[in-house]
Amino acid sequence: MENKKINIAIVDDHPIVIEGLKIMLNSQPFFHVSESFTSGSEIVSFIRSNEVDIILLDIALPDANGTELCREIKKISPETSVIMFSNRSERSIIMQSIQNGxxxxxxxxxxxxxxxxxxxxxxxGNIVFCNETKQIISKPSSNDLPIPRLTKREKQILQMVAQGKTSAVIAEELFLSPLTVDTHRKNLLQKFQAKNSTELINLAVHMHLMEE
Known part of the structure; x- marks a missing residue:
């Protein structure tokens, strides 16, 4: 078992990427790149009658979307480990790929x-990420978070917080008690899942909630 080479297939529509990966991986003692393909249909046909340990799969292929292709590959060959290998760094694509197997x-x-x-x-049997991918998935983007439903008063206070006004100033201008303003601010932090006022405002800006 120790001497068994890990059988790898590469799916990428750029021949230069394939050649580079082949050279690098075949230089490793226990790796062997057995096949390479430039389209989704080719790898699907191949795995129907051949065993592969690992598939390095690009997202953007001429005839397929890599995340959907991953799901199809796993249906045909559940034992094959598919690692997405791409320039696409959107968190939603990363998470969709993992969801698809x-x-x-x-x-x-x-x-x-x-x-x-x-x-x-x-x-x-582990789910693996490069360091950069780990950073991307560790902090959700505003696109991944649902837009909170805000009351009229919360919107008002959010705008004033963005202007740098303190709870005391907001309370005075809105004829509220500072305690009431603090309660609204806490509710806003909770709704946006924000740790502080700076993060709260950044999220609100990204969600276009600060626009008139």
Whole structure:
């Protein structure tokens, strides 16, 4: 078992990417790139009658979307580990890939050392990410969060917080008690899942809630 080479297939529509990966991976003692393909239909046909340990799969292919193709590959060959290998760094695409059965998501600027570690990790049953991908998924973007429903008063206070006004000033201008203003501010932080006022305003801006 120790001497068994890990059988890898590459799916990418850029031949230069394929050649580079082949050279790097075949230089590793236990890796062997058995096949490479430039389209989704080719890899689907191949795995119907051939076993592959790992597939490095690009997102953008001429005849398929990589995230959907991943789901199809896993249906045909559940034992094959699929690692997405792409330039696309949107959090939604990364998460969709994992939902569709991918064992990991690496960006194409990943180092060979990181790639090797991730391939071994995927074969051990882990979900693997390169360092940059880990950073992307660790902080949800405003697009991933539902837009909170705000009351008229909350919108008003949000605007005033964005102007840098303190609770005391807001309370005075709106004829409210400072305690009431603080309660509204706490509710806003909770609704936006924000840690502080700066994060609250940044999220509100990204969600276009600060526009008149």
């Amino acid at each position: 991918a064992s990991g998501y690496l960006l194409k600027n990943t180092s060979i050392n990181e790639l090797v570690v991730c391939i071994k990790g995927a074969l051990s």
